[in-house]
Amino acid sequence: DQQVKQNSPSLSVQEGRISILNCDYTNSMFDYFLWYKKYPAEGPTFLISISSIKDKNEDGRFTVFLNKSAKHLSLHIVPSQPGDSAVYFCAASREGAQKLVFGQGTRLTINP
Amino acid sequence: DTAVSQTPKYLVTQMGNDKSIKCEQNLGHDTMYWYKQDSKKFLKIMFSYNNKELIINETVPNRFSPKSPDKAHLNLHINSLELGDSAVYFCASSRRATNEKLFFGSGTQLSVL
Numbered sequence: 001d002q003q004v005k006q007n008s009p010s011l012s013v014q015e016g017r018i019s020i021l022n023c024d025y026t027n028s029m030f031d032y033f034l035w036y037k038k039y040p041a042e043g044p045t046f047l048i049s050i051s052s053i054k055d056k057n058e059d060g061r062f063t064v065f066l067n068k069s070a071k072h073l074s075l076h077i078v079p080s081q082p083g084d085s086a087v088y089f090c091a092a093s094r095e096g097a098q099k100l101v102f103g104q105g106t107r108l109t110i111n112p
Numbered sequence: 113d114t115a116v117s118q119t120p121k122y123l124v125t126q127m128g129n130d131k132s133i134k135c136e137q138n139l140g141h142d143t144m145y146w147y148k149q150d151s152k153k154f155l156k157i158m159f160s161y162n163n164k165e166l167i168i169n170e171t172v173p174n175r176f177s178p179k180s181p182d183k184a185h186l187n188l189h190i191n192s193l194e195l196g197d198s199a200v201y202f203c204a205s206s207r208r209a210t211n212e213k214l215f216f217g218s219g220t221q222l223s224v225l
Binding site: 002034036041042043044045046049087089091093095096097098099100101102103104105 | 116121143145147152153154155156157160162167168170202204209210213214215216217218219
């Protein structure tokens with residue numbers, strides 16, 4: 001029973017364009033959402049988060065959007081750069097649960 | 113200085129052996145975790161410790177035994193290794209136990225032959 005799903009295993013985007021990564025969740029109790037970025041042979045690194053009281057959070061080139069009614073969040077990267085090529089994981093948690101539940105990741109490739 | 117460090121990075125061993133993975137964090141965090149990334153690439157929590165106390169044990173076989181000698185260390189010992197244990201194991205830490213971002217180590221690639 002996978003509560004967090006990233007249905008696109010891979011995405012290829014031209015450098016300079018917008019990258020949009022999507023994530024769906026099933027547990028309506030989730031109230032905190034995060035995106036992680038992972039390079040090969042390294043651990044995931046935190047990118048950006050959003051609380052369920054907001055519907056948007058922005059940090060430089062990265063913006064996360066949350067649609068609670070659709071149980072959907074997305075990560076926008078603009079403009080995309082070659083260094084953004086990595087696997088992106090979305091994760092969710094709920095207050096008191098003491099753990100993050102991760103999606104299976106989307107491999108983003110930025111083409112020059 | 114690496115914030116969360118785990119050793120070894122690669123571990124190749126035979127079925128039936130016992131092995132350990134060590135993890136240390138220098139962030140002063142209260143909570144530490146072990147996550148497993150399986151062949152389907154999902155990152156799934158195995159254990160969580162808060163101030164040396166076990167708070168999550170996510171239906172992991174008894175062959176896996178975590179040990180937290182202090183708040184900065186969380187080791188994972190695996191007895192009688194099986195083929196299905198082959199995976200990447202990540203250690204992580206967070207400032208507190210709930211709704212906090214995790215800081216991950218670089219992972220241990222375990223291959224059981």
